[in-house]
Amino acid sequence: MATLNDIQLLRTTYLRGPSVWTYRPVLEVWLDLGELEDYPSNKIPGFNERLTAWLPDLIEHTCGVGERGGFIQRLEGGTWMGHVLEHIVIELLNLAGMPAEFGQTREISQRGVYRMVFRCPEESVARTALYWGHKLIMAAINDQPFDRKPAIQAIKTAINDRYLGPSTGCIVDAAGERRIPHIRLNDGNLVQLGYGAAQRRIWTAESDQTSAIAEGIAQDKDFTKRLLAACGVPVPEGQIVTSPEEAWEVAQDIGFPVTVKPSDGNHARGVTLDLSAEDDIKAAFALAQPEGSDVIVEKFINGTEHRLLVVGGKVVAACRGETVSVTGNGKSTLSELVAVVNQDPRRGPEQEYPLDWINLEAPAVKLELKRQNVTPASVPAQGESILLQRNGNMAIDCTDEVHPDVAYYATLAAKIVGLDIAGMDMILQDVSKPMKGQGAILEVNAGPGLLMHLKPTSGAPRPVGQAIVEHLFPTTEEGTGSGRIPIVGIAGTRENAFIARLVGWLLQLSGKLTGVASEQGMFLNNRQTQRSNTANWAGAHRLLTNRLAQAAVIETTARSILEEGLAYDRCLVGVVTDMDGFETLKDHDVHEQEQMTRVMRTQIDVVLDEGAGVLNADIEQVADLARLCDGEVLLYSLHADNAHIAKHREDHAEGRAVFVKNNQVILATGAQERVLGTLDALSLPGGRKPDTSALLAAIAAAWSMDIAPDLIGAGIKTFEYNVA
Known part of the structure; x- marks a missing residue:
């Protein structure tokens, strides 16, 4: 068979948040199969055999069939190459150690062109997997050699370069289990958990409660020991030395055997134990000196090295070392x-x-x-x-053996130093017995590694990530901390900047310092902080990382949803005003009004269970999104006799709606109605009349967050709306 031309990758777009595909980040790839449109998998001699020989675990892919071997059935029956590439990329990610389950491939209106997506939390990893997946499929198509080992190694390298370390990763995963959102703030391990003013920050196993003073104390091992000793905590006798000769002299004074170590090193680097000979002590000095600013000689205490993890004043995990x-x-x-x-x-x-x-x-x-x-x-x-x-091999879990007295001294030492999260290096003959007389604290570590507790070589893994998340977001009588602030997302084109600004103003009046990201710029506390258009992912992202924002109102567009995804995972209120603008989205294969539903539903799909979707009932296509909302639905209309509102009120005893009746704005809850004010009265300062439909949308959004009607009415009359 003649060689077939390559699949063309027309464009790739990384969608960093909820999109038309899924709630999580995906890489969207536009593929042009070219002549391969006429060659499904069962029409290329040997293709299926080569592919399954290279990737035998494709047998585990259920695909749309819903059972093991489902994808193989599709291969044998004949499926198109875009779909095959999707599964190849997913399998390569799996083989590289990053489980990837979600993928979709859909043909667009142009023959032979497909949109293929697959889920991956890091863009560079996704692009690396796509590169090697493309090479593999073309080799299988044209019966060329392919070695999967370099492909898997390249993806592994990308993962190691970009993924969070194990300590940070386990905390982020634990936050995800609590549905606490996270934002990575740099290319390293600095991560924001939560949004706006509700956020907390972590860097490996340090938190924003870890003071710089406490960290500085912990880094100075000699000072830490003196501080602990002054408070009655057992520590080994020791002294800073400046030369090999002084190290030997101090060792003789302290008494043999001794330990020689750097004063501010970590990970047991430069530490030598159980020394008695002069040559060994001097050699140990040379080993310790490059690892810290000073060298300490201290009394060697016989026993086994232990690491206890203290979080928020409690011992949550313990490991024992071994030679x-x-x-x-x-x-x-x-x-x-x-x-x-x-x-x-x-x-x-x-x-x-x-x-x-x-x-x-x-x-x-x-x-x-x-x-x-x-x-x-x-x-x-x-x-x-x-x-x-002799040291540095902390890998045997002993959490259940820790004596209360040992735990007491570990937590006491953390409090003395001032650390909220601390790794306590202790020497103990028996961790199950009281501390005094059989052990001492050697070091107090800020930002301790968690891997030893997550993957002990013996014993049970410990949920240390969950313990740290509970420390940062404690469960109280009022409920469990979510790290969330009220977010109002507004999608559409009709006066949405006005809606965003007014809702932001009403939230501000209700007592929350509110940020607004809109096409008119960024606003915080009703003060403009940026003039350029922020109705996009970058603008929303900046707002959500602002520690002052107690609430956020974010305007978005259909194009932003298609090209970037939403910047937030969920919102308290989602507003959809219209389905306009399909004419400008032909480059995204949107050619008809009906296709806008798939795009705009994204705003409603992310509404929290305890939140609300606010929908324009005067547009049939918008009102129909009510069926997709996980939370409450509020409808608004220019007409009191709107059929959607009538049915909504009839079907739901507490169903809320906002509409105009006899020139009055009505707030309806089921059969009950309350007059907010006349349209003439609900005007802006100077008697300016806002667009009525936009006014109703803003009123409904504010009311959905239980802002009092009287405050809503007063807020409208005092809202100074200036278009920059």
Whole structure:
């Protein structure tokens, strides 16, 4: 069969929030199959066999069939290459360690052109997966060789470069389980949990409650020890030294054995334990000096190293360390024995592995070997044990064994230093017995790593992410903290800037410092802070990261939904005013008014269960969105006899609506009606008459948030609306 031309990737768009496809970020790809439109999967000799040989786990894809092997059935029956590419990309992501389940492929009005999407929380990872998926499918089509290993490795590299570290990631995941939204603030691990004034920030395992003073104290190990000792916390005797010779002198004064370590290092780097010989102590000084600003010599305490995690004044997890050694067989060199140890699946160079590879060239390991008079080339005798590492192997969970007295001293030390989240390094002979006389606190760590508690080599993983989220967003008698502020999303084209500004003003009068992102700019506390159009993802994003905003009103457009997605995951109130503008969206394959429903429903799809959808009942297509709203529905109309409002009031005893009757604005709840005021009375300062339909939309949105009608009426009359 002749070589077939490549599938053309016409354009790729990363939708960073809820969109016409799904609630989560996706990469949307426009594909032109060209001549491959005439070659579904069952018409290319050997294609299915090559594809399933490279990706055998495609058998697990249920596809639209709904059962294991569903996608294979589609392949054998004949499916188009856009659909196949979707499943290839998803499978490559799965193989790279990032579960990806959602994907869709839809043909557009132009023959052979498809829109294919797949879910991926990071854009660079999505684009890397697409690149390799495209190469794989073309190799399968044209019977060319393909090695999937470089593809998977490239995607893994992109994941490691872009994804949150394990500590931050577990906190974000725990927040997601509580439906607390998050925003990544940089390319690293600085993450905002929640929106606006309700937000909290984390950076690895540090929070915005972690003071700089407390962190500074924790970094100075010598000062920390003196502070703890002054408060009665057991700590080992020690002293800062400035030279190898002084280290030896202090060690003699303290008494052997001793520990030599940097004063402000971390991850056990530069720490050497159980030293008595002069040469070893001086060598340990040289090892510790590059890892910190000073070197400490302290009394070595016999016992096992432990790490206790303290969150909000409670011990929530504990791990016990273990030494690392190998046993000789009389045949293999030490290097060969260590190579076997490094094959342990728990060991690896990346953060997801709970244990590091053993590196015989690492200074601390070389020092241990020197103390035992062995080298990597030595052949230990049968049964001879060679110690490789004494510390830094915290991986055995012992949370359930922690004695209350040990927990007391751990939490006390965190309070003394001033940390809300702390990793307590303790030396203990037995964690299940009282602290005094059998242990001491060695270090207090700010921003402790959580991986040891998430993936212990022995024992149960601990829900440390949930503990930190509960600390940041505590459950009270009033309910569970959600990290959310009231968000009003407004979609459409008819006077939406006016609606956004007026709703923002009414929220401001109700006592909430409110931000507004609209086509007229950004407003905070009714003061314009930006003049350019902010009715887009970037504008909304800036508003939601503002710690002053206690409420947010965000205007959006159909084009922004199609090209960016919404900047928020859910909203308290979603307003849809109209379905206009399809004529300008031909580049998105929107050619008819009816197609606007799929776009504008996005605003209603994200309404919270406890929220409300506000819909223009004078437009049939808008009113029909009521069936899609998870929350309450409020309808508004210029006409008292609107059929949609009549049915809404009839079907729902508490169904609310806003409409005009005899030149009066009526607030209706079921059969009950209340007059808000006449249209003449509900005018802006100076007697300016706003667009009536826009006025009703703003009134309905404010009323849906239980702003008192009297305040709504007074607010309209005092609203200074100036178009910049």
